[in-house]
Amino acid sequence: MKIDLKILDERMRSHLPTYATGGSAGLDLRACLDEAVTLKPGQTTLIPTGLSIFIKNPNYAAIILPRSGLGHKHGIVLGNLVGLIDSDYQGQLMVSTWNRGQTDFVISPMERIAQLVVVPVQQVEFNLVDEFEDSDRGADGFGSTGRH
Numbered sequence: 001m002k003i004d005l006k007i008l009d010e011r012m013r014s015h016l017p018t019y020a021t022g023g024s025a026g027l028d029l030r031a032c033l034d035e036a037v038t039l040k041p042g043q044t045t046l047i048p049t050g051l052s053i054f055i056k057n058p059n060y061a062a063i064i065l066p067r068s069g070l071g072h073k074h075g076i077v078l079g080n081l082v083g084l085i086d087s088d089y090q091g092q093l094m095v096s097t098w099n100r101g102q103t104d105f106v107i108s109p110m111e112r113i114a115q116l117v118v119v120p121v122q123q124v125e126f127n128l129v130d131e132f133e134d135s136d137r138g139a140d141g142f143g144s145t146g147r148h
């Protein structure tokens with residue numbers, strides 16, 4: 001599947017997102033920065049990627065997820081936990097970068113800071129009802145299974 005991509009910063013032309021392996025789900029997103037940015041513990045900064053995409057087809061979206069190495073080892077995750085890119089969004093892909101760790105973290109220009117995953121989306125309509133038909137679970141949730 002092809003998605004329109006616009007290069008907003010020429011430096012990104014040689015750093016376009018690619019799948020690291022044949023089986024990769026995520027495309028690494030790089031920090032399009034002029035100089036290194038230091039994120040203090042607890043700090044959140046919006047980092048530009050220098051790219052925009054236009055998914056166009058409402059049956060797809062993209063999500064931005066943390067990279068597991070950065071998140072686990074350095075506490076660098078996302079200020080919005082997960083970023084959702086709508087199929088009609090044409091603006092720059094931005095990464096809300098949150099240092100939830102205990103030490104300063106330096107983000108270098110062109111560093112891979114997060115990953116983009118394209119996912120299928122089913123838009124729905126609501127069928128208004130007064131009662132649902134019975135289901136195995138009913139309204140039980142929040143750890144209810146295995147208690148009976």
Ligand SMILES: O=c1ccn([C@H]2C[C@H](O)[C@@H](COP(=O)(O)OP(=O)(O)OP(=O)(O)O)O2)c(=O)[nH]1
Pocket residue numbers: 064080082083084085086087089092093094095096
């Ligand atoms: O990590 C993110 C999350 C969102 N976006 C862009 C794409 C998305 O389509 C748009 C709106 O995101 P969302 O709907 O999550 O934010 P909102 O707070 O509801 O803003 P809006 O009122 O513009 O929908 O912002 C990013 O670039 N990065």
Ligand SMILES: [Mg+2]
Pocket residue numbers: none
């Ligand atoms: Mg929104």
